[in-house]
Amino acid sequence: MLEVLGIDPESESVYAALLSGRPVAPDDLARTTGLPPARVRVALRRLQSSGLVGRQHGRPATYVAIDPEVALDGLLLSRQEEIHKARVRAGEFTERFRRAAATRDPAEVIEIVTGSDAVQQRSDQLVRNVRHQLRVFDKPPYHDGGLDPNQPELDLLSRGLTVRAVYDADSIDRPGRQRLVRMWAEAGEQARVLADVPTKMALVDDRLAVLPLRAGSGPDPSPSFVVLHRSAVLDALSALFEALWAVAQPLRPQGVADDAPEALSEQDQLLISLLTAGLPDEAIARQVDLSYRTLQRRLHALMERAGASTRFQLGIHAAANGWVTGAVRKKTGSGGGE
The missing domain is CATH 1.10.10.10 (Winged helix-like DNA-binding domain superfamily/Winged helix DNA-binding domain)
Structure with a gap:
């Protein structure tokens, strides 16, 4: 001691x-x-x-x-x-x-890290040095199968720092990932989902960015990542994250409390988030733990509740009435009081 x-x-x-x-x-x-x-x-x-x-x-x-x-x-x-x-x-x-x-020479703004162990070590080192916030694009493929509990992020959250993550739809439609996303959300991570995230990436404050050097559909046996230091490119990546964060749908895994649970049930909130993010019905059914037929009945019930005849109209209603964010619209009477 x-x-x-x-x-x-x-x-x-x-x-x-x-x-x-x-x-x-x-x-x-x-x-x-x-x-x-x-x-x-x-x-x-x-x-x-x-x-x-x-x-x-x-x-x-x-x-x-x-x-x-x-x-x-x-x-x-x-x-x-x-x-x-x-x-x-x-x-x-x-x-x-x-x-x-x-x-410095512009080439020195870029650092190349090659090899699974070196990439993991450098990434963990950068995450542990976050001072204010960590911003993440989460997208397959995963060299560890996508089931690493990510202890460095949990440590950040335990220190009260901000972590914001935008998940690719495919990243949460994988066995075991929903459990991890729920764990990170319970720890304080702010999560959103998009149908297609352009690349995996981590932004450490406004100081550094880490992203893969090569795009690909399968895990690279010897991955190469780029670490970008302060530069106009880093500013552009920061702006890209904020733009996609603004249009992504809030993701609240089942079991994570919402600020206004009376808006929709937890399961329906997750269902609406995944629907508006563009996931196919089969993937949504897996994530909300429903059969395909039960999911269709649930969607029809939500459409009736919203007075919508199409899913597009349901999405518009969800955004306008706070179903996506969990906010509840206040009703006012003729006299202007609540």
Whole structure:
């Protein structure tokens, strides 16, 4: 626990044994902690140099703990000062890097990463360095089968950062993917779906973009990805994401609460989202866990409820009345009150 202050676990164990306040000899500490006497003496020297224990002369020599409020606070303040200096230095390095980047050869804006392991390692590294938000285009093929729980993203969400994902229709119509999409949504991911996403891509804040070098229908045994640094190309990719995000349909997997559940049931919300995103009926039936015949009955019921004679009219009604986003239109009476 105190390793962040430079105190190793064995030294921490010895320090904890001294907190009774009475002087204790090294051999007694060895019996209390279960550590060999030689390692107890090493720990005591470390604790003494850190200002956590004091030695009392005599035969045998004994040791006492220094008040933690004084000793540990001193170490904390010292470590905070070191972190502050490191941040200042990091800022200097960042500024130097940006100045150099402004004069770099344009080819240096592009970084090529090749090989499955290298691509995975670089992608995880970039995601873990997100400062504000991660934006993702999710599209097959998947080199891991598409069933990786994506722990780096879950870590981001647990830290309260924003993750927005636009899923290709094919990406959610795969065995096991709906469970993962639900897990990410429950963790806080904002998800939308499109019939056809142009490419898989990850945007790290406004600093970096990662996308495949080659398009293809099948997994590449030795994939190559491009990492784009700040440039006009990165700005264009950011604008592309925002444009497609604006037209994509919100995706709420079943089991994920909506802000206004009274608008439609969870299952019907998912059904409408997938329908307006352009998925075929067979794929929708699989995603909402209905038989094809039951799906047709459900769609007809929704059309009757919307007063629509075609699916296109149903989509228009869904968008106009908040069925897609889950919002509920407020009804006003003749006097203007709710």
